[in-house]
Amino acid sequence: MLLNNPADLLRLLAIALLVYPALVAMLRISGKRTLSKLNAFDFVVTVALGSTLATILLSRDVSVVEGILALALLVALQYAVALLAVRWPPSQRLLKARPTVLLRDGRLRLDTMLATRVTESEIRQAARSHGAGDLNDIAAVVLETDGNLSVITQSRIGDGSCLADVRDEGR
Incomplete structure (x- = not known):
């Protein structure tokens, strides 16, 4: 054997x-x-x-x-x-999905979260992993094309140019 x-x-x-x-x-x-x-x-x-x-x-x-x-x-x-x-x-x-905003200026995009099958708990985990303690301190959480969640804090958003190619259905 x-x-x-x-x-x-x-x-x-x-x-x-x-x-x-x-x-x-x-x-x-x-x-x-x-x-x-x-x-x-x-x-x-x-x-x-x-x-x-x-x-x-x-x-x-x-x-x-x-x-x-x-x-x-x-x-x-x-x-x-x-x-x-x-x-x-x-x-x-055709080849790849666009990154998508799941949270903007501390507010969750519930419809987008439902469509992308991302839970509030997963967003909070990403925020904690980034060292954030308050969702209101977060400018954006983005679901990237590779499935990762990117967190951008209010203090680091700058002019927001890094969000130029991101789908933001709440704006």
């Missing part, structure tokens, strides 16, 4: 020694953006890369060449989509 076949360990070792360096090389060539978590699409690609690597390592049905090709295809598609988003800005509307 602990070890079905010692040859399986050698197979796993051999495949890992071939596939892992290939994946590292692809990621280095494609740049930092490939493994970023800037939005949900980027996160899904990262998970897909991990899942594909696990399948290559553990499945006898996938050859090393097929596995490396699958990894290369995921990396190339991620690179192409990121390039499209940079070169043709209208594509961003």
